[in-house]
Amino acid sequence: MAVKGVTGKMTTMKAKPISRRRWLQWTLVLGAAAALPGRVWATLVRPDAAFGATALDQALAALGDAPSAHEGIEFVTPDIAENGAVVPIRVAVDSAALPNVTKVSILVEMNPNPLAASFNIPPGTEVYIETRVKVAQTCTLYAVVEADGQLFMQSRETKVTLGGCGG
Amino acid sequence: MAGRIKIRAQKKGDITEVKALMRHPMETGMRKDEAGEAIPAHFITEVAVFHGDQTVMQGHWGAAVSANPFLGVRFEGGEPGDTVRVTWEDNQGGTGEGQTTIR
Numbered sequence: 001m002a003v004k005g006v007t008g009k010m011t012t013m014k015a016k017p018i019s020r021r022r023w024l025q026w027t028l029v030l031g032a033a034a035a036l037p038g039r040v041w042a043t044l045v046r047p048d049a050a051f052g053a054t055a056l057d058q059a060l061a062a063l064g065d066a067p068s069a070h071e072g073i074e075f076v077t078p079d080i081a082e083n084g085a086v087v088p089i090r091v092a093v094d095s096a097a098l099p100n101v102t103k104v105s106i107l108v109e110m111n112p113n114p115l116a117a118s119f120n121i122p123p124g125t126e127v128y129i130e131t132r133v134k135v136a137q138t139c140t141l142y143a144v145v146e147a148d149g150q151l152f153m154q155s156r157e158t159k160v161t162l163g164g165c166g167g
Numbered sequence: 168m169a170g171r172i173k174i175r176a177q178k179k180g181d182i183t184e185v186k187a188l189m190r191h192p193m194e195t196g197m198r199k200d201e202a203g204e205a206i207p208a209h210f211i212t213e214v215a216v217f218h219g220d221q222t223v224m225q226g227h228w229g230a231a232v233s234a235n236p237f238l239g240v241r242f243e244g245g246e247p248g249d250t251v252r253v254t255w256e257d258n259q260g261g262t263g264e265g266q267t268t269i270r
Contacts, residue, residue, distance in 0.1 A: 047227065085233060087233070113229055113231065115231075116228070116232055118226060120226065122223070124243050125240065125242040125243070130238065131232060131238050132232070132236065133231050
């Protein structure tokens with residue numbers, strides 16, 4: 001409503017310097033606009049620091065606080081992957097055990113950049129992700145989920161007989 | 168380059184299951200070709216799944232997602248006949264899009 005009032009008078013005020021009141025109004029409007037979709041903005045921005053990290057602890061630190069293990073996260077990876085270039089993985093979270101999950105990240109410990117993928121899960125979407133990742137060598141894979149601002153994880157070791165970086 | 172995406176969306180009980188297969192090399196930038204030249208990085212960085220105009224899932228990817236990426240997600244609601252759309256963007260400005268109707 002404040003926006004309408006301001007824009008309606010805009011033409012008559014053109015040449016005059018902006019008044020204190022008007023400036024305050026605009027500050028409020030812009031402030032509200034910036035604050036409301038804050039959550040949405042935060043999720044759409046690519047976590048570049050986490051993707052650029054070259055060590056597991058760096059990547060985890062870039063995602064947030066150290067995650068604690070949680071049994072509500074089902075993380076399925078093959079015990080042995082014949083081809084490290086295509087390792088199927090699945091993350092599913094039991095919403096009764098761990099509600100309000102908003103983000104799922106997949107990390108591969110020994111990859112040049114451990115963070116492989118990060119998914120934002122809006123309400124109404126099952127916390128269920130299936131995809132395939134490259135695993136450079138035998139190591140531990142981590143599924144890290146964010147719920148109510150806290151990080152939880154589940155890890156699995158996958159043995160790789162043929163590396164994911166090879167040609 | 169606009170890549171096509173193979174998508175299947177199937178309603179199972181209250182849940183709609185979406186499976187998408189994208190065609191993309193997902194080059195890490197760390198491999199070399201036969202001549203020893205580095206192959207430039209070329210991978211999908213952003214991917215999103217929509218049900219109608221609702222975002223069902225939005226993801227950021229690194230080069231460690233396998234070539235010709237597969238993605239499976241599940242969401243509540245969705246009726247047979249509704250549109251499900253998957254889009255991607257890569258680090259070289261390429262995009263891909265595909266859509267299907269829920270079965």
